Amino acid sequence: MKDMIITNLETIPGKGIVTHIGLVQGNTVRAKHVGRDIMAGLKNIVGGELRGYTELLTDSRDESMQRMMEQADRLGANAILNVRFATSSISAGASELFVYGTAVVVA
């Protein structure tokens, strides 16, 4: 799984697609955290970046990617093409991070 190639292009430079396996996806829903919320409350007065939230979303997206890669790995793929990200607000204080792509075997 270490050498899984992930790209949001439809092709990979220097490689050809051998088999198309199909759509793979990964998601996570994360709620905000009280400690981070206090800091964010202060930031809402002075403006600027909410670092805690940036990190939270980065970590969640990495987890979604990990889930997508695991699924592709189980199906025997060695690359995921045309990857797309989606973010949606589920309820007050929770967000879903969703990632999907096409698992393929390249050589």
Place this chain on the structure above:
Amino acid sequence: MYALIFPILLLIIGFVFGRMNETKHLSSLNRREAELAHITTTNLKKLPQGFSESVLVTGNVVISIDYFKRLMATVRGIFGGPIQSYTILLERARREAILRMKEEAAKSGATMITNIRLQTSSVFQSSKDSVGSIEVHAYGTALK
């Protein structure tokens, strides 16, 4: 009388620090953009010739508006028209997200990022009519 002191104090703090933050951020954006100008960015899907390796790069930022500008935007919401403070906020967020993506690409030694996609979302909203914090996420394929 005392009930008014706190909101007025928040407005002053928001105005002063919000302006300071914005000026600092904009000058930092200009400087870092000039440093990373050698990385070509496109949103084209077609793979250019002459590259042998590709890697997915991402950048994101969650940003919030200050108390003073939020009030100004609310006032604008009554009369309609352009809300300058949110325009600048979103511009800052987009430039920051793109820069973080470029920084990641520069670390892996890439010289070009292609098929860039940007998505904007309102995150961790506390109520339906509040704007809350804005997240901008940029991603693309870095080529070397």
